Amino acid sequence: MNNSKQSNPAENKRLAEITRKRYNRIAPVYNLMEWFVERATFKPWRKLLWSRVENGSVLEIGVGTGKNIPFYPSGATMTAVDLSNGMMSFAKRKAEDLSKPVDFHQMDVQTLTFPDNSFDTALATFVFCSVPLPVTGLEELNRVVKPGGDIWLLEHVRVNKPMIGFLMDIMNPIIVRIMGANINRQTVQNVETAGLKVLEVENLKGDLVRLIHATPN
Numbered sequence: 001m002n003n004s005k006q007s008n009p010a011e012n013k014r015l016a017e018i019t020r021k022r023y024n025r026i027a028p029v030y031n032l033m034e035w036f037v038e039r040a041t042f043k044p045w046r047k048l049l050w051s052r053v054e055n056g057s058v059l060e061i062g063v064g065t066g067k068n069i070p071f072y073p074s075g076a077t078m079t080a081v082d083l084s085n086g087m088m089s090f091a092k093r094k095a096e097d098l099s100k101p102v103d104f105h106q107m108d109v110q111t112l113t114f115p116d117n118s119f120d121t122a123l124a125t126f127v128f129c130s131v132p133l134p135v136t137g138l139e140e141l142n143r144v145v146k147p148g149g150d151i152w153l154l155e156h157v158r159v160n161k162p163m164i165g166f167l168m169d170i171m172n173p174i175i176v177r178i179m180g181a182n183i184n185r186q187t188v189q190n191v192e193t194a195g196l197k198v199l200e201v202e203n204l205k206g207d208l209v210r211l212i213h214a215t216p217n
């Protein structure tokens with residue numbers, strides 16, 4: 001299920017490169033692919049998530065094409081990273097159009113170059129389904145977020161029903177190739193494995209889409 005941690009740097013780099021190329025390829029059609037689902041469901045969830053985010057220094061992981069940018073709090077100092085320059089080029093344009101100051105970096109969440117305790121808050125929406133080694137990425141959040149800070153994750157995860165979960169496992173390799181996202185990640189468990197403290201998990205669509213609130217440990 002690709003939830004495990006790996007400590008072979010060369011292999012980690014190879015997996016990140018596959019993901020980067022995949023998202024560079026998807027970038028021009030990403031917004032179109034998600035147009036309907038974005039309007040119908042994702043947007044209200046984004047709104048809910050950002051209503052919880054406080055001002056301060058905020059890091060967005062996997063900014064993608066910038067769908068969260070309209071929700072960035074005006075009092076926050078925003079930093080955004082993504083593995084894919086192709087995706088992030090759309091985000092940069094959006095930030096410019098909306099006159100939102102954002103410090104963009106092409107960076108892998110598995111190997112963030114920020115010093116320890118750099119941010120008050122880190123968040124990601126629909127990202128840890130595609131990070132090659134999610135536990136490693138989550139450990140990085142544990143490191144760069146200040147003690148007592150907030151980590152917010154909006155993620156679709158493997159459903160906790162034997163038959164549906166099994167089908168998700170079977171279909172996963174095809175979906176990853178087309179969409180870049182794993183549909184069978186167990187992100188709440190990954191957050192715990194990474195050593196973060198889970199404060200709350202809200203089910204937004206059964207147990208398929210979850211809003212996870214965690215803090216460094």
Ligand SMILES: C[S@@+](CC[C@H](N)C(=O)[O-])C[C@H]1O[C@@H](n2cnc3c(N)ncnc32)[C@H](O)[C@@H]1O
Pocket residue numbers: 016019020023061062063064065066067068081082083084087107108109110124125126127130131132137181
């Ligand atoms: C499904 S898209 C979601 C984009 C955006 N967060 C949204 O809500 O629309 C996943 C994004 O995560 C990025 N990503 C995947 N693995 C990453 C990694 N290891 N480090 C940083 N970004 C990554 C991809 O390049 C892509 O832009």
